[in-house]
Amino acid sequence: MIRKIKKYATTNTLVVFGIILGLVFGILFPELALKQKMIGTAFVYFLKMLVVPLVFASIFVAILGLGSIEHLKxxxxxxxxxxxxxxxxxxxxxxxxxxxxxxxxxxxxVGLEYTKAATLAPFSFESMLLSFIPTNIFNALSEGKMMQIIVFAILFGVASLYLIPKQKEVLGSFFTAVSEAMLKMAEWVILLTPIGVFSLISYVIAEQGIDVVFGLYKYVLLVVGVILFHALITLPGVLRFFTKVNPYSYLSDVREAPIMAFSTASSAATLPVSMRVVEEIGEVDKKTASFVLPLGATVSMDGTAAYLSIAVLYIANLAGVALSLGDQLLLGITVVALSVGVAALPSASLVMMVIILNQLGLPIEYMALIVAVDRILDMCRTSLNVTSDLIVTKIVDEFEKRR
Known part of the structure; x- marks a missing residue:
């Protein structure tokens, strides 16, 4: 255990250096930073390569390990x-x-236009619910449709509970081996993290430019401030309320996952890292991590929900529309309700914002004013999404250990 902690601490130190150097490099040498994008993209692709087999195998093995539908429920x-x-x-x-x-x-x-919103298919709760069901599981696997993969993996796992012991043993051994192989590959990819982070951060800084951030500094600071408050105060408070675990010690141990999420801006790409660190360093049982984390990577959207709430209220102020307490309550309920389901749809955060703005009667055109800093804030909110996954996983694991 001590050796593993030292290994992750060294990696985390190098990742922090990678972020700092990436910021400096992106500011001082923007042209070079833009040209080396391929390095960071390759790093993210390697991580995403592992996600589909890891999610499917992990969820199946977790359900088989639970042993009963009552336990799964x-x-x-x-x-x-x-x-x-x-x-x-x-x-x-x-x-x-x-x-x-x-x-x-x-x-x-006047003169504002956000054309991307017009490309979205009309939204309905019926289409959202139907999007959970894979009509062709091989198509869902090849396209990485996570919600459909999770639904099928859960149904496949539940069905396997009714098989005879010999058949269950064969399936369990096979998918356990798949999961372990994916996590071993994740270990290798993690070694590339400092280089990948340097490439990704320097590219984003060079592409976005610091001037854009300064132009919307109040908006950026408020979003980042809320994200930090939720990550450092609210979530640790929730963990402490439900368990006796020291939240800051735990978050310090598993900090590589939020750092990775910040760099890649992808919960899915971070999943192999999250599963590795919570099991090896966070002392979470493999069955719990295998079920809770893949689900969280798809439906947990703390950062996105906080960002959307601020963005919609900011747009209301830009439009000169005063939202009543009832309107803000409706906003909150809508964001929480949509955060679970809309994650299955492409461009989830964009879909959610368009739905909410239409519901509140606010002009979509104002989205053009805030989209300039969306990439940078996406990194922050993804990091919070993953932090929430880590907290919930630890709480569920503590409940399971008590039981």
Whole structure:
């Protein structure tokens, strides 16, 4: 254990250096930073390569290990309930912060246009629910449709519980081996993290430019402030409330996952790292991590929910529209409700923002004013999404150990 902690501590130190050097390199040598994008992209591709087989095998093995549908139901309800709770707390924090600081002055939307919103297919709850069901599991696997993969893996795992012991043993051994092989490959990819992080950060800084951030500094600072508050105050408080675990010691141990999420801006790409660190360093049982983390990578959206709440209220201020307490309550309920389901759709955060703006009667054109810093804030909110996954996984694991 001590050797593993030292190994991850060394990697984390190198990753921090990679972030700092990436920032400096992106500012001083933007042209070179733009040209070396392929290095960071290859790093993310290697991580994403592992996700589909890892998610499918991990969920199947976890369900088979639980042994009964009753146990699966208990763990599933706890997991979904905790994810909804943390998302709701993130939304409440964001709305309170916007009411305290009230940033955003009224500007005209004449000449503003956000054409990307027009490319979205019309949204309906019927289409959202149907999108959970894989009509062709091989197509879902090849295209990485995570919600469909999770649904099929759960059904496949439940069906396997009814097989004779010999058949269950064969399937369990096979998918356990697949999961272990994917995690071994993840170990190799993790060694490339400092280089990948350097490449990704320097490219983003060179592409976005520091001037863009300064132009919207109040908006950026508020989003980042809420994300940090939720990550360092709210989530540790939730972990402490439900368990006796020292939240800051735990978060320090598994910090590589949020750092990776910040660099890649992808919960899915971070999943192999999250599973490795919570099991090896966070002392979470493999069955719990294998079920809770893949689900969280798809439906847990604390960072996205907080960001959307601030963005919508900011757009309301830009449009000169005063939202009542009832409107803000409706905003919060909508964000929490959509955060679980819309994750299965392409461009999830964009879909959610368009739905909410239409529901509140706010002009979509104002999205053009904030999209310039979306890539940088996406890194921050993804890091919070993963932090929430780590917290919920630890809570569920502690519940399971008590039982």
């Amino acid at each position: 208990r763990m599933g309800l706890k997991t979904i309930g905790l994810y909804i709770l943390t998302t709701a707390l993130a939304v409440v924090t964001a709305i309170i912060a916007m009411n305290i600081f009230h940033i955003g002055e009224h500007v005209s939307n």
